[in-house]
Amino acid sequence: MYEVEVKVKLKNPEDVRKRLEELGEKVRTVRQRDLYYQHPCRDFAETDEALRLRCSDDKVALTYKGPKVGREKSRVELEVVVDDFETTDAILRHLGFEPLEHAEVKKLRTVYTLEVNGEKVVAALDEVEGLGTFLELECKADDESEVDEKEKLLVSILEELRVEGKRVRHSYLEMLLDQGE
Amino acid sequence: MYEVEVKVKLKNPEDVRKRLEELGEKVRTVRQRDLYYQHPCRDFAETDEALRLRCSDDKVALTYKGPKVGREKSRVELEVVVDDFETTDAILRHLGFEPLEHAEVKKLRTVYTLEVNGEKVVAALDEVEGLGTFLELECKADDESEVDEKEKLLVSILEELRVEGKRVRHSYLEMLLDQGE
Structure with missing residues (x-):
């Protein structure tokens, strides 16, 4: 099972929100705060791991x-x-895990579901503190051969939602760390 | 706030159980399995810490x-x-925390409460795999000056419960680690 995802930094968040309300079904709005930690004796940036x-x-x-x-x-x-x-944060700090600098991601996430060509797509509209508003579309592919086709489907939904903005491939954490440098 | 505790390895567990049923109130019986981990880059035995x-x-x-x-x-x-x-065990192992050898404590704990001289005392009858049956009595002291007096109270309860056995000061973990050496 693969997760296929496209993410765009929105120039027109309010237009996209309206289109999502029309075309999709709103599931929930949730405020999320993420803290990322560094390991006490190995470099997660090098090992490509994360603890959140x-x-x-x-x-x-x-x-x-x-x-x-x-x-x-x-x-x-x-x-x-x-x-x-x-308490969990305190346990991690006692064990030597310290939060990364510039690595607190705060966002207000509104989740919608869309049904396109019988395909269930999850759309998350993320207002991220310090970064702007993003739209993430996600669906599943059963195997690798389906990935390209599913990605094309997601891109076609971007058009239908009249999304304006640049596609991004980095995580919010990476974007915040880039800004902090 | 201090926790005052006495612990005895019982020679006569069934007699003590009967006395507890008569004199105290049975709260619950719970099976507990404890795993203790070592830190990936420091020695908990040296730093006197524990992760359970x-x-x-x-x-x-x-x-x-x-x-x-x-x-x-x-x-x-x-x-x-x-x-x-x-899943928690898997996360800890991925982070480099490995369970200590001989450091899995399995016990069946029966908890009673006793009221003695207006003092609430918690009694735990622990059947510990590989170690035997223990009685732990615990109460609280508001400050250090009360600790001795409270300990005397607990010792008097041991007499009332007709406890036979040796008082122990080590944790179950320490006893198991000693056996494993």
């Missing part, structure tokens, strides 16, 4: 992401729900 | 214990409830 603590309105989760492997950049992703943000 | 993942019937918790400080050996103790034992 995410605080949402509805839950707190600790996520480990392993190095990207293969052409499609899939990776191990392990997540547990924890019952307290501050 | 505990799986009970009713919940899974990750606990950090800091070094003992002061005469009364108080220590930082931070605990979060997590939603999955296996």
